[in-house]
Amino acid sequence: MRLSDTVALITGAGSGIGRATAELFAREGARVVVADLRLERAEETVGRIEAAGGKALALAADVSFKDQVERMTAQALTTCGRVDVLVNCAAVASGDDILHIEEEEWDLNLRVVLKSVYLCCRAFLPGMIERRGGAIVNVSSVNGLSGLSEEAYSAAKAGVINLTRNLAIKYGHHQVRANAICPGTVRTPIWGPVVQKDPQIFEKLSKWYPLGRVGEPEDIARAALFLASPEASWITGEVLNVDGGLMAGSYGMSRALMSKEDQP
Numbered sequence: 344m345r346l347s348d349t350v351a352l353i354t355g356a357g358s359g360i361g362r363a364t365a366e367l368f369a370r371e372g373a374r375v376v377v378a379d380l381r382l383e384r385a386e387e388t389v390g391r392i393e394a395a396g397g398k399a400l401a402l403a404a405d406v407s408f409k410d411q412v413e414r415m416t417a418q419a420l421t422t423c424g425r426v427d428v429l430v431n432c433a434a435v436a437s438g439d440d441i442l443h444i445e446e447e448e449w450d451l452n453l454r455v456v457l458k459s460v461y462l463c464c465r466a467f468l469p470g471m472i473e474r475r476g477g478a479i480v481n482v483s484s485v486n487g488l489s490g491l492s493e494e495a496y497s498a499a500k501a502g503v504i505n506l507t508r509n510l511a512i513k514y515g516h517h518q519v520r521a522n523a524i525c526p527g528t529v530r531t532p533i534w535g536p537v538v539q540k541d542p543q544i545f546e547k548l549s550k551w552y553p554l555g556r557v558g559e560p561e562d563i564a565r566a567a568l569f570l571a572s573p574e575a576s577w578i579t580g581e582v583l584n585v586d587g588g589l590m591a592g593s594y595g596m597s598r599a600l601m602s603k604e605d606q607p
């Protein structure tokens with residue numbers, strides 16, 4: 344078991360990548376605090392973990408608000424005593440073109456995607472520093488690395504990457520590690536509104552991925568497990584793309600350049 348004797352708090356763990364990460368961490372021996380805006384979703388994740396023999400606690404919190412993060416922190420520490428691993432996974436992704444996105448929508452994306460990471464790191468860092476050990480895994484996105492539309496979400500995800508690197512250099516000497524994951528397209532409920540408009544969206548997007556498919560939540564959960572575990576004890580400030588090769592280059596352009604005979 345790679346996370347035995349570990350308490351992990353995962354935000355946004357009531358769905359998608361956060362849920363898969365919570366379930367995997369619990370299977371690896373962690374006691375998991377499942378935090379989500381929607382308590383019923385968090386409780387569903389906890390139910391799945393407990394049914395598989397794991398230990399978990401459901402907490403409701405909007406992690407983009409300081410008072411709610413403070414309450415969540417107090418509840419987690421009272422029940423579990425400490426938090427060794429923090430996975431910042433909660434997010435929204437809404438709005439688009441900068442000429443059309445409303446100010447409230449812009450603010451919402453920045454608040455939930457970026458400010459929540461600041462609030463949660465600030466809440467759990469002191470304990471990690473005191474115990475001289477801890478791991479933070481921030482779920483960013485390929486949108487934080489490249490121009491792929493969804494401007495507000497993407498700007499916030501780029502901020503998450505820079506915040507992660509600053510955490511790594513500042514708190515490394517306290518033995519606190521901070522790393523980010525940049526997933527490509529992953530089949531989760533966050534895509535609900537897009538899938539409703541275009542049920543074939545994942546098949547269409549697959550052609551941009553050198554590995555020929557979009558991701559599943561477990562693809563990201565496995566990377567989070569590695570970064571959270573002692574196996575990554577000398578890795579900090581790293582930004583790990585888990586994206587089926589999307590960021591390696593332009594697959595579409597390379598195919599256009601290749602002659603038909605050269606195409607694999």
Ligand SMILES: NC(=O)c1ccc[n+]([C@@H]2O[C@H](COP(=O)([O-])OP(=O)(O)OC[C@H]3O[C@@H](n4cnc5c(N)ncnc54)[C@H](O)[C@@H]3O)[C@@H](O)[C@H]2O)c1
Pocket residue numbers: 354355356357358359360361378379380381384404405406407431432433434435436455482483484485525526527528529530531532533534
């Ligand atoms: N699915 C993808 O294609 C993809 C790609 C790149 C990055 N990501 C990132 O992965 C992470 C997980 O996304 P997902 O695809 O699993 O989405 P999801 O919608 O399935 O899960 C997100 C969860 O976050 C919760 N949440 C939203 N706002 C919150 C708030 N203010 N406070 C607490 N919880 C809140 C939701 O209730 C939900 O349970 C996000 O950071 C997302 O940006 C996803």
